[in-house]
Amino acid sequence: MFRFTNLILLLCLAIAMNAHADREAPTKAVKINDSIYMAPVSGNVYLVKTPAGNVIIDTAAADQAPIAKKILTAESQGLIKYIILTHGHADHIGGIDLWKQPGTQIIAQRNYVEFVNYVTRLEGFFAPRNAAAFNRAPHEAGPWAGNFGAKIDSTIFFDETYKFTLGGIEFDLFSTPGETPDHLTVWIPAYKAAFIGDNYAGIGIPEPNSFPNLYAIRGTKPRWALDWIKSLDTVLGLKPEIVLNGHGDPIVGNAEITRRLKRYRDAIQYVHDETVKGMNSGKDVFTLMQEIKLPASYELSEVFGKVSWSVRGIYDGYAGWYDMNPANMYELPPSSVYPDLVKLAGGPEAITRLALVKVEADNPVEALHLTDIVLASDQNNSAALNARIKALESLQKKCENYVEEGWLEHGIAKAKQKLAPAN
Helix, strand or coil: CCCCCHHHHHHHHHHCCCHHHHCCCCCCCEECCCCEEEECCCCCEEEEEECCEEEEECCCCCCCHHHHHHHHHCCCCCCEEEEECCCCCHHHHCCHHHHCCCCCEEEEECCHHHHHHHHHHCHHHHHHHHHHHCCCCCCCCCCCCCCCCCCCCCCEEECCEEEEEECCEEEEEEECCCCCCCCEEEEEHHHCEEEEECCCCCCCCCCCCECCCCCCCCCCCCCCHHHHHHHHHHHHHHCCCEEEECCCCCEECHHHHHHHHHHHHHHHHHHHHHHHHHHHCCCCHHHHHHHCCCCHHHCCECCCCCHHHHHHHHHHHHHCCCCCCHHHHCCCCHHHHHHHHHHHCCCHHHHHHHHHHHHHCCCHHHHHHHHHHHHHHCCCCHHHHHHHHHHHHHHHHHCCCHHHHHHHHHHHHHHHHHHCCCC
16 A cells, blocks of 8 residues: 655645644644745745735635634734635635635636636535545535525636736736636746745645646546646746745755656646547547556656546546447436346356456456446445455555545445445
8 A cells, every 4th residue: 555655644644635634733834935924834825025914825724724814824924915816725715704805806807707706606515525535534515506606705806817906016927727727827026936825836745746636536627737837838938036825835846846847837837738639539538548658757656646547537628528328418428338247147256256266367347247236236245345454455555646545445445334234
């Protein structure tokens, strides 16, 4: 099983919004320069001081926001003139109400409205998935809020660019879609500082960074690779001397920033282009998921995003669900005939035995497919559930991706829950 370093584990827990329970909360802000301070909580919160008041960039998750406010307020108690939201993920917008004062302007890119409505619209769908992905108890979604039921706090929206000056300091905002369609970058020319949200270090993994989550398997709209590439080019074109991320440490020095962001950008480009070439040559998505590998020269791990998931995200994002198989035009899924396959096999025993053979032969995914057949006929079949657990544990032993490991652990737990009454 993949074993995280202590640092990566803490970062993953931060994404799960449970970091405060597993590590000591920060007691002091990180000083970036005389005007910029960072609260390193679940999602970094930044305070920018000016002679005419302060600007807050992102506000953390709701449970971490009070910590961020406490340590940043210790650095400056100036009026909060602006709150800038780099994107609409919960670990960046949870503290808006804590920082908002009478007259505070809240800025977001225009796609923020649809993005937070999308998340709210599907809250009941995402709640159990987020709980499984982040290893936390599911929360009650409550009654459906409707298609446009999200709370919209922003007071200023922009399309491509927005600029304001406060206390003689210029703030330039750019639309830079990537991990979300509403992502923005804040550029402060006076400090050569770019705040880029989660478009680089999505969970703050130290070097070597991971390939990004071009598709988050808990569920997401397409994260368009070409948009992400263009956004990284926008940041590189600013020639920043410091990049401040939504998670993890700043990147300092233009040479190092260029090296890291260009490598990241080129890796996304490579996977996108190889996928498109494969599509145009008539290859199916599963073939491309197996064939496309990231060259070692990019020096990116896959502990966060996986290339194979990204290939499928790109493929399905471009082409949709229909794969030219007439059987898939209709309402009945392949699993509708699984009980018939069990009968043809003379019962579940033969299929379960074959699943165990597949596990022993180091083909655990094939074993999972075989247990799917049996469990479609009898969801509490103990032999199939035990075989499924063995297959999942086999995959877990080789796993090097923390998202994948979380879902494998979830699958094991579900199988064990079904076994519990029988035991």
